[in-house]
Amino acid sequence: MPGTIQSVERAAAILRLFRSRSRRLGVAELSSALGLPKATVHGLLRTLRQVGFVDQDAETGKYMLGAGLLHLGAGHPDANELRALTLSGADALAVRSKESVRVGALHGDGVLIVHHVFRPDHSPQVLDVGSMLPLHASALGKVLAGHDPLAAQAMAHTDLRRYTDRTITSRRALQGALARLRSRGWDADIEERVVGEASIAAPIRGRYGLTVGAIGISGPVERLCAGGEPRPDLVAYVQAAARSVADGRTGWGERGGKANVM
Amino acid sequence: MTEPQQQYVAAIDQGTTSSRCIIFDHEGHIVADAQEEFEQIFPRPGWVEHNPLAIWDSVVHVVEGALASGGIDRSQLAAVGITNQRETTVLWDAATGEPVHNAIVWQDTRTDQLIEELAGEAGQYRFAERCGLPLATYFSGPKARWLLDNVAGLRERAERGEIKFGTIDTWLIWKLTGGPDGGVHATDVTNASRTMLMNLRTGQWDDSILSAMGLPRAMLPEIRSSAEAYGTGRGVLEGVPVASALGDQQAALFGQCCYDVGDAKNTYGTGSFLLLNTGTDPIFSKSGLLTTAGYKIGDQPTVYALEGAIAITGALVQWLRDNLGLISSSAEIETLAATVEDNGGCYFVPAFSGLFAPYWRSDARGVIVGLTRYVTKGHIARATLEATAWQSREIVDAMNADSGVTLNSLKVDGGMTANNLLMQHQADVLGVPVVRPMIAETTALGAAYAAGLAVGYWGSIEELRAHWHKAAEWQPQMDPAERDREYRQWKKAVERTFDWVGRD
Numbered sequence A: 001m002p003g004t005i006q007s008v009e010r011a012a013a014i015l016r017l018f019r020s021r022s023r024r025l026g027v028a029e030l031s032s033a034l035g036l037p038k039a040t041v042h043g044l045l046r047t048l049r050q051v052g053f054v055d056q057d058a059e060t061g062k063y064m065l066g067a068g069l070l071h072l073g074a075g076h077p078d079a080n081e082l083r084a085l086t087l088s089g090a091d092a093l094a095v096r097s098k099e100s101v102r103v104g105a106l107h108g109d110g111v112l113i114v115h116h117v118f119r120p121d122h123s124p125q126v127l128d129v130g131s132m133l134p135l136h137a138s139a140l141g142k143v144l145a146g147h148d149p150l151a152a153q154a155m156a157h158t159d160l161r162r163y164t165d166r167t168i169t170s171r172r173a174l175q176g177a178l179a180r181l182r183s184r185g186w187d188a189d190i191e192e193r194v195v196g197e198a199s200i201a202a203p204i205r206g207r208y209g210l211t212v213g214a215i216g217i218s219g220p221v222e223r224l225c226a227g228g229e230p231r232p233d234l235v236a237y238v239q240a241a242a243r244s245v246a247d248g249r250t251g252w253g254e255r256g257g258k259a260n261v262m
Numbered sequence B: 001m002t003e004p005q006q007q008y009v010a011a012i013d014q015g016t017t018s019s020r021c022i023i024f025d026h027e028g029h030i031v032a033d034a035q036e037e038f039e040q041i042f043p044r045p046g047w048v049e050h051n052p053l054a055i056w057d058s059v060v061h062v063v064e065g066a067l068a069s070g071g072i073d074r075s076q077l078a079a080v081g082i083t084n085q086r087e088t089t090v091l092w093d094a095a096t097g098e099p100v101h102n103a104i105v106w107q108d109t110r111t112d113q114l115i116e117e118l119a120g121e122a123g124q125y126r127f128a129e130r131c132g133l134p135l136a137t138y139f140s141g142p143k144a145r146w147l148l149d150n151v152a153g154l155r156e157r158a159e160r161g162e163i164k165f166g167t168i169d170t171w172l173i174w175k176l177t178g179g180p181d182g183g184v185h186a187t188d189v190t191n192a193s194r195t196m197l198m199n200l201r202t203g204q205w206d207d208s209i210l211s212a213m214g215l216p217r218a219m220l221p222e223i224r225s226s227a228e229a230y231g232t233g234r235g236v237l238e239g240v241p242v243a244s245a246l247g248d249q250q251a252a253l254f255g256q257c258c259y260d261v262g263d264a265k266n267t268y269g270t271g272s273f274l275l276l277n278t279g280t281d282p283i284f285s286k287s288g289l290l291t292t293a294g295y296k297i298g299d300q301p302t303v304y305a306l307e308g309a310i311a312i313t314g315a316l317v318q319w320l321r322d323n324l325g326l327i328s329s330s331a332e333i334e335t336l337a338a339t340v341e342d343n344g345g346c347y348f349v350p351a352f353s354g355l356f357a358p359y360w361r362s363d364a365r366g367v368i369v370g371l372t373r374y375v376t377k378g379h380i381a382r383a384t385l386e387a388t389a390w391q392s393r394e395i396v397d398a399m400n401a402d403s404g405v406t407l408n409s410l411k412v413d414g415g416m417t418a419n420n421l422l423m424q425h426q427a428d429v430l431g432v433p434v435v436r437p438m439i440a441e442t443t444a445l446g447a448a449y450a451a452g453l454a455v456g457y458w459g460s461i462e463e464l465r466a467h468w469h470k471a472a473e474w475q476p477q478m479d480p481a482e483r484d485r486e487y488r489q490w491k492k493a494v495e496r497t498f499d500w501v502g503r504d
Helices: A006-016 A027-034 A038-050 A078-095 A141-148 A149-157 A171-184 A232-247 B052-070 B112-119 B142-149 B154-159 B168-176 B207-213 B247-253 B315-320 B332-337 B377-403 B418-429 B442-454 B461-468 B480-495
Strands: A053-055 A063-065 A098-109 A109-116 A130-132 A187-190 A197-205 A211-220 B008-014 B018-024 B030-037 B079-085 B089-093 B162-168 B186-188 B222-224 B229-231 B241-245 B261-267 B270-279 B290-295 B303-310 B347-349 B367-369 B411-412 B434-437 B470-474
Touching: A006 A027, A006 A038, A006 A053, A006 A063, A006 B315, A027 A038, A038 A053, A078 A098, A078 A109, A078 A232, A078 B332, A098 A149, A109 A141, A109 B470, A130 A141, A141 A149, A141 A171, A141 A187, A141 A197, A141 A211, A197 A232, A211 A232, B008 B052, B008 B168, B008 B442, B018 B052, B018 B442, B030 B052, B052 B168, B079 B168, B079 B247, B079 B442, B089 B142, B089 B154, B089 B168, B089 B461, B112 B142, B142 B154, B142 B207, B154 B162, B162 B168, B168 B186, B168 B207, B168 B229, B168 B241, B186 B241, B229 B442, B241 B247, B241 B442, B247 B261, B247 B270, B247 B290, B247 B303, B247 B411, B247 B442, B261 B377, B270 B377, B303 B377, B315 B332, B315 B377, B332 B377, B332 B418, B347 B377, B367 B480, B377 B418, B377 B480, B411 B418, B418 B434, B418 B470, B418 B480, B442 B461, B461 B480
Parallel strands: B008 B079, B079 B241, B186 B222, B261 B411, B411 B434
Antiparallel strands: A053 A063, A098 A109, A098 A211, A109 A130, A187 A197, A197 A211, B008 B018, B018 B030, B089 B162, B229 B241, B261 B270, B270 B303, B290 B303, B347 B367, B434 B470
16 A cells, blocks of 8 residues: 655645634644644645635734635536626637537536527527537537546446447547547547537636536538548637636636626 | 738727727627726715716727737728717816816716706606606706806806817717817717707707706707717827717617617616617607617617616625625526526515616615515525516516507627526516627627718628627517416515605
8 A cells, every 4th residue: 555645644634723714823833733843834834825725814924724625515616607707708709610609517427508609690599508418429528528527437427328420439439539638628529429510629627727617619510620620720719718718717606706797 | 912901990988987999890890909997086975076088098098909909000990989978977178178177977966956956846857858858867967057056167168168068978079089179079969868958859959958957058069970970080099080979878779789669678787778779759758768869870860769777687686695695606696596496486676775667666675575484595596586587577568658669679788698597587578589699799889880880881780780690599488377477476576665765
């Protein structure tokens, strides 16, 4: 059995010492309680503060448990917050790509469509917010599975149903596809769910680089692909849209944060 | 280079807290954007002022900023259009361009005494039959009168023609076209319709109102259409035609392509503004809605609109977040509301400072009714969202009663359009489709469209329609019988707000 990592143990000990949300401790108190040099404790606190697990009281200089810990169980934005945050980025993507845009988030063992922008071409279209896509046979789903461990777990347990001849139904092949996608930061589905249709998607990253959703476009293969590959200009638009959403946020679910859209 | 340089249209969006410049291309897409806030001045409780020179500086900065960020030369601008905070009033020295006082902002209530005096025995609607507006502190005429009464020597100077009056569009047109050095002193019909001084039928200043308010005609600008070249830019926009002006809500109506009778738009902010195109004859409201010029394109007839404002819409969601702590972000209200199937019999009427159109009851205060042991915070969240939809329905019904015009569809913009449940409920209670456009910046777009039309950058209103795309559409799904039942319940809830505080 491999040994434990000392600094993780020490960080855990620091967090335990706080016990309650209201308790405030200084470096000296922590140092004597743990029997560690002040410099070591200070270094640990600095890292814990950077990841949001402790906060420092501006007046006294003492430390307390941070908001990041409280949000551990709710690290993902709520689906409706995700829609509010992607609203302008998704419109811009539809305008640039001239295709319909969807934003997806993991829900159960599939992708929940949380936002949908119509293709800008005057054709009648119906909102499909609230509908589900399969993880293994959509660009949005594969992007989530490739970047979010929970989505990967969900996919590992679902039935890899065959929708078309091109649906990836072998777990090994799917793992290979996800590895490729992780290295390039986007993915496509070309007729993997519906014959004649393609989609391109990229991950939306939240705080600490966690993937909180995916944004993408979909449409007929002949418009989205050239020479059997997704068109590079469209891929660039999708990636730019995903980045613009990430840049526009300051933190998920925080009071008074960017999610205030009213 | 043999290829001609690409041409664009710029819109200056001069708002209450910030100035913005957005540059659009021929398809109506945004190619560059800059924004800058400026100082809000609160000299006393209820008073709100802006420094007109600070506003001008911010406009120059955002125009320069937008051109720089897009790598665009001003020679590439086919035209510039203006949309602005409405009713805010500036008086300045015609010779020097120096404002004689800070601008009095639309929210400022210092004219409340004056309003009562002007109303006298004839009441609040003394001038409404001519100007379309009730006497209220928002509008510009009484603000100008206050300045003449309170700045030493100003009335005499104004009577000698040494002083110019303007709403913000007028101030900016004058500054952009050269100021004291040949600047054009003009306003557009939509901004003029917010002064209380314009006769809505003639589109000209009304001498009987001017004399009743004690305002010299010499200081007033010429009333022009919303889309024509008023003059040519000097300085920051040297050589660029200054070619449109529209009040902000009217610009949004125009940017939302509400060009047919029965087209309406609703902008959902902390409060909401609903405007309905009623055609080329002004409809004077019997339910206390405002009659306003919607837009006028060059020589074509003025298109009028009815306007209804709802004081508390998005602000109610913020209230749930900040005062009750039921949610931690505004978007979360939809998640909470979706935990239940319906409102559970609960209705929330946010008459926080009385009820406005169509009730006009200052004795009303907010209520949450229909509470039982069954009701959860989910039901209250749902009732909160439904309140916004029902208030909009009541405005639409009042407009319909006044004008006989039925609503075709409702075009929506503003932050709350991110709320799917609200948008669906809005379609359900109105019984017409609710449509969100692809370009969210409808106000700036409206000013750009009007300026582009004026100089031939765009050929016609039909061409503009072709650029307008739906980003989303919600179709009514509620059973009409159910809708009628819910509406009766809502109206019952509204009645429960009456007679809570003593009438003033």
